[in-house]
Amino acid sequence: xxIAGVITGAIALVxxxxxxxxxxxxxxNVKIYCGNPRLEPLPQHLEDGGAVIRFSAILPLxxxxxxxxxxxxxxxxxxxxxxxxxxxxQPFFYTKYSLQTESALGKKLTEDPSNEPFYPxxxxxxxxxxxxxxxxxxxxxKFPFGTNPLLAGKYNFEIRTLEANKKxxxxxxxxxxxxxxxxxxxxxxxxHLIPFLDEVKDKRQRLHN
Numbered sequence: 001x002x003i004a005g006v007i008t009g010a011i012a013l014v015x016x017x018x019x020x021x022x023x024x025x026x027x028x029n030v031k032i033y034c035g036n037p038r039l040e041p042l043p044q045h046l047e048d049g050g051a052v053i054r055f056s057a058i059l060p061l062x063x064x065x066x067x068x069x070x071x072x073x074x075x076x077x078x079x080x081x082x083x084x085x086x087x088x089x090q091p092f093f094y095t096k097y098s099l100q101t102e103s104a105l106g107k108k109l110t111e112d113p114s115n116e117p118f119y120p121x122x123x124x125x126x127x128x129x130x131x132x133x134x135x136x137x138x139x140x141x142k143f144p145f146g147t148n149p150l151l152a153g154k155y156n157f158e159i160r161t162l163e164a165n166k167k168x169x170x171x172x173x174x175x176x177x178x179x180x181x182x183x184x185x186x187x188x189x190x191x192h193l194i195p196f197l198d199e200v201k202d203k204r205q206r207l208h209n
Contacts, residue, residue, distance in 0.1 A: 028071030032172040035060040040192045065123040072164040073121045081156040088143035089135035091118040097132035
């Protein structure tokens with residue numbers, strides 16, 4: 001009986017320690033979830049006087065802190081890879097996410113008082129925050145704009161975050177979208193589009209099989 005009591009007490013101590021760690025001591029640990037991106041055309045002017053169409057991306061992002069301690073994300077990098085290009089995007093503004101046909105960029109972005117320039121994002125312990133963020137192309141020697149036109153195909157989106165007081169960015173989310181010829185033509189003509197994430201399309205397809 002004494003041995004059983006000791007074992008029971010030890011188990012209770014371990015459980016209570018784990019519960020305390022999980023609810024009060026576990027470190028800042030953010031997971032990110034993304035809805036379908038909104039892509040808007042963004043012309044890039046070349047040195048020879050020509051221009052190619054690129055895009056900016058508005059991502060509806062959900063930040064969930066699984067840790068008990070609070071923390072802050074000081075920067076977010078978006079890297080987009082395609083067969084021909086690799087681009088770096090930086091967070092530009094917190095904005096609305098909608099299906100409106102007019103562009104969210106330009107004067108509308110800066111004149112709408114509900115839009116805010118990007119700032120570090122604080123999350124309390126065990127909290128969730130939703131933010132819709134405009135990402136714009138950033139000049140960087142490792143990620144040149146290039147002169148290739150937009151092509152139909154798969155585009156890989158990788159979201160990396162830099163936490164306050166940390167030196168290195170961490171990859172938090174990777175997803176893919178596939179753009180067809182009609183969508184590329186639409187962007188080239190100045191239209192925006194909201195393509196489904198490939199992962200979402202695949203899951204919906206399996207519902208019908």
